[in-house]
Amino acid sequence: MAGCGHCLRASKRKWTNVVDLYQPQVGRAELPLLSICQAALERRKTAAQTHILILHDTMGEMAVSQAEDSDCTARVHTVEVCALDRIGHVDVLLALAMGFDHVLLQKLVAPETMAIQHQEVEMARAMGGNGRLDLFGSVHRLAEILQALPEITGPWRHDFPVVAASRRATARSCAAVLLPTALAPVPLPADAPYGTVQLDESACTMCQSCVWLCPTDALSIGEHKSELLFVESSCIQCGMCRSICPEDALQLMPRLDPLPRADARKVLHKAEPFHCTSCGEPFVAKSMMDRLLARIWGGRGVQASEEVLQLIALCSACQTQEIQEPQYRRQPSAVQFRSEARRRQ
Ligand code: SF4
Ligand code: SF4
Structure with a gap:
């Protein structure tokens, strides 16, 4: 100086x-x-x-x-x-x-x-x-x-x-x-409370366990319950989603994206939807329904009567109607589903 x-x-x-x-x-x-x-x-x-x-x-x-x-x-x-x-x-x-x-x-x-x-x-x-x-x-x-x-x-x-x-x-x-x-997210040290999650889409069955457990609503379910959505700015990297995921499909990545895009709800995974066998509305991921039916037909600890099998394949509105009105006329698609269930059994 x-x-x-x-x-x-x-x-x-x-x-x-x-x-x-x-x-x-x-x-x-x-x-x-x-x-x-x-x-x-x-x-x-x-x-x-x-x-x-x-x-x-x-x-x-x-x-x-x-x-x-x-x-x-x-x-x-x-x-x-x-x-x-x-x-x-x-x-x-x-x-x-x-x-x-x-x-x-x-x-x-x-x-x-x-x-x-x-x-x-x-x-x-x-x-x-x-x-x-x-x-x-x-x-x-x-x-x-x-x-x-x-x-x-x-x-x-x-x-x-x-x-x-x-x-x-x-x-x-x-x-x-x-x-x-x-312009790109900056990496942060391990255990930083900011970051994203990486999803192995081929492993995700859309079981929604991660969504139910996420404490900040960073994870949510999108249209027809067949989309997994994520907001990066809300993720605190607590790891609860990773620990609950039965498919080991989630990994944490500490980082900071300073741009406004981090506030956007982006689609992490889009699965094929399953359609209600009565009204035809998509209401759940097909992978989730397949998994449930496989467990029933495979006799792996889950048993269901024919009526329950029929109800499983209905959206919540049709389920309610079916339960409240026992004489509710079955749609041909529902009968088809029931026959398929019986055939596989
Ligand atoms: S790490 Fe925590 S906050 Fe982030 S998505 Fe998973 S459960 Fe939600
Ligand atoms: S990431 Fe894991 S816990 Fe979340 S919906 Fe997919 S399979 Fe289920």
């Missing part, structure tokens, strides 16, 4: 905040750094100068105050956080998308929190924070990082992210702002 540094130090401005993450505050409970980031963005838009956010707890206070006196030309904003282990990738991404050029995070030392912090940091880097997020564990390391940071003199270059009601949606919005040229 050119010059003695004193003039630079004199022109440097610092802000300090204390954030209590356990204190519920309207509008800040979900995003405790939001108001700090909003204020930083206003400052950054008018000052073509590097803005740095340092997040630390009471243990790191001394280190931060010493490092602040280094000959760094940036504007440094220090925030003391009551529970540093609760600072996640969402908070970091919000800061990087709203007013801060760099985020420096105090390293946690307890083994049980260190691994979680490492995972959150890796996720934030993969979602657009790469090269703009560092961990520090000592005064020396913090001073080193501050000295090495590139000086930014241009205007703020990011669009304004959508601050959504949920942390998850806000993280996705920030990633879209931070990765404006990402």
Whole structure:
């Protein structure tokens, strides 16, 4: 750095905040750094100068105050956080998308929190924070990082992210702002709560077990119960669908697609529909019906009378009518189905 540094130090401005993450505050409970980031963005838009956010707890206070006196030309904003282990990738991404050029995070030392912090940091880097997020564990390391940071003199270059009601949606919005040229989904570390599922279509029988178990409705059933639908932005990669699938047809793939297409409900699998033997309406996947009938005719633990066999092949409306009106006239197709069932038995 050119010059003695004193003039630079004199022109440097610092802000300090204390954030209590356990204190519920309207509008800040979900995003405790939001108001700090909003204020930083206003400052950054008018000052073509590097803005740095340092997040630390009471243990790191001394280190931060010493490092602040280094000959760094940036504007440094220090925030003391009551529970540093609760600072996640969402908070970091919000800061990087709203007013801060760099985020420096105090390293946690307890083994049980260190691994979680490492995972959150890796996720934030993969979602657009790469090269703009560092961990520090000592005064020396913090001073080193501050000295090495590139000086930014241009205007703020990011669009304004959508601050959504949920942390998850806000993280996705920030990633879209931070990765404006990402046309393809970016891979994320294992166990990241964003991603897609890969389906082996030849193995899927449309049994719907995965749909019933999916906690976020990322999986759903489409038209005629013969389509398996999926919304990538809703998938939290919990793996429940994979564990319940009797055909081992699903695999998880952690990744982030920052484009709006991730919000679309796409067809994961389209199976041939089975038509109601009475009214002719498609109402279930043929593979599912074949499987059920194979179990009945194969005598594998499922037994059914002729009447039940006939009901199985009816859609719910026709089933209801059949049950309520015993004299309901059988359609020729229903008789055909019954004969076929008898023949196979
Ligand atoms: S991984 Fe979880 S959230 Fe994603 S589709 Fe499967 S069950 Fe649903
Ligand atoms: S993916 Fe597996 S659980 Fe889901 S419908 Fe297909 S076979 Fe059933």
